[in-house]
Amino acid sequence: MIVEELKLINQRNYKELQLQFHPKLNVIVGENAQGKTNILEAIYVGAIGKSFRTNKDQEMIKMLKENAYIKVKVRKITDKVEIEILLSKEVNKKIKINKVPLIKYGDLLGNLNVVLFSPEDLKIIKEGPNERRRFINNDISQISPKYYYTLTQYNKILQQRNKLLKNYKGNKINIEIWNEQLTNQGASLMIYRRNFIKRIAILAKLMHRKITEGSESLEVQYESNVKVKDDEELKDIKVNFLKKLKELQDVEIRRGLTLVGPHRDDLIFKINGLEVKNFGSQGQQRTSVLSLKLAELELMKGEVGEYPILLLDDVMSELDAKRQNYLIHNLKNIQTFITTTNIEPLNINNDKEYTLFEVVNGEISIISPKK
Incomplete structure (x- = not known):
């Protein structure tokens, strides 16, 4: 999967x-607040439909403008995809795939995985x-749109149930x-999540062991307030969920809130x-997230x-030289975008295959394309 071209207006x-x-x-270098992350944000919006920096589409529109336009051209193994997104301050965003407007x-x-x-x-x-x-x-949601629809339905039902409990x-x-x-x-959501x-978890454990040269073992565990065992089927989890709701029904009525379900996972x-959140060092926390991200790549x-x-948005400075080197030199089969304020620590000068972009106040120039 390759992003071949990106077009932005406002x-x-x-x-x-x-x-x-x-x-x-692709390395995008420049001082802070010059527009480096905006490029990654646009690619992300082409994949997910929303920003990773804000919940408000209007914030992605250039000041004093009413609309913004994002077009991402993607080459996949089997076909090419052109994604167009129109953002507006007045109406909901509009999305087209290969010129065809999306209804849902x-x-x-x-269409694009990131x-x-x-x-x-x-x-x-x-x-x-x-x-x-x-x-x-x-x-x-990226690997199973059906999950996204199930999640949307669950949230609507949850909202209605909470409204009933409050009144x-x-x-x-x-x-x-x-x-x-x-x-x-x-129950369907919990099956998806469990699997x-x-x-x-298996992939993250392998990645973490490789990065730490076997000195640490990372565990990722699913925690639900509904019993979800490895061998339980959908009908069993539904029975467990229903039983828990009935047990807590009087408490939920007093609280006016649904207290059990995947929205509490x-x-x-x-x-x-040892739990990383409470006992892990900063370095261990960063390495855990890095292992998780590398596991995402393999899972997708x-x-x-x-x-x-x-x-990779401004994370290289968060990692030591060893982990930077691991990222740069072990992901050569994956199209990678890096934003950074300083290219020197990346040590990519001997890497023949990259393009270096420089951003200065919203103006971009190509410094050194290496084919």
Whole structure:
């Protein structure tokens, strides 16, 4: 999978920009606040449909402009895909795939697969379960649009059930109706998550062992407040979920909130048996996230048949020389985009296959294309 070309109009600080990329390594260098990350953001939006920096599409539109346009041309093993996204301050965004307007947002997912690694990803380890669920949801949605639709349905049902609990008037039949719908969608989500985390945990463990030269062992565990065993089928998990809802029904009515289900799921990271969030050093936390990102690459390759695009946004300064070198020289079969303020520590001068871009206040020049 290769991003061949990117075109931007009125996106962030770019009035108009059109770039062709190297199929292997692209390094974008420049001082802070010059527009480096905007390029990675545009590629990410082409894959996911939303930014990794903001929840508001309007913030991606250039100041004093009403619309912004993003076009990403992608070459895959079997075909070529042209993704167009029109952002507006007045109406919802519009998306086209090969000139055909999309009716459902979820139909965008899977046309371009990306793995992003930015300093913000340390939140996966350091912060609350929302960050870890976001990671899970973004990843599974890219490889299984059906998961995205199930998640959307679950969230709508959850919202309605919470509304009923907050305004409860003694009719338990209504709660039972919503319980049935919630457990149908929720059990499916938990099956997806269990299987995904089981696979990525194995890959992350292997990556971590390689990076730390066998000195550390990383575990990634799925934590749910519903019993989800490895051998349990969909119907079993649904029964477990329904049972838990009934046990907590009176408490939920008092609280006006659904207290059990996949919206409360979490991930636990451990190194040599100790939880990384509470006991890991900064270096161990960074290495854990790096291992997770490298595992994402391999998992997506296994699922879709080709590697996704790797976006490294200002993370090289967060890694020591050993880990930088590992990234640069062990991912040569994956198209990679790196933003950085300083190219020297990357030590890529002897690497023959890359393009170096320099960004100065929204203006981009190619410094050294190496074919």
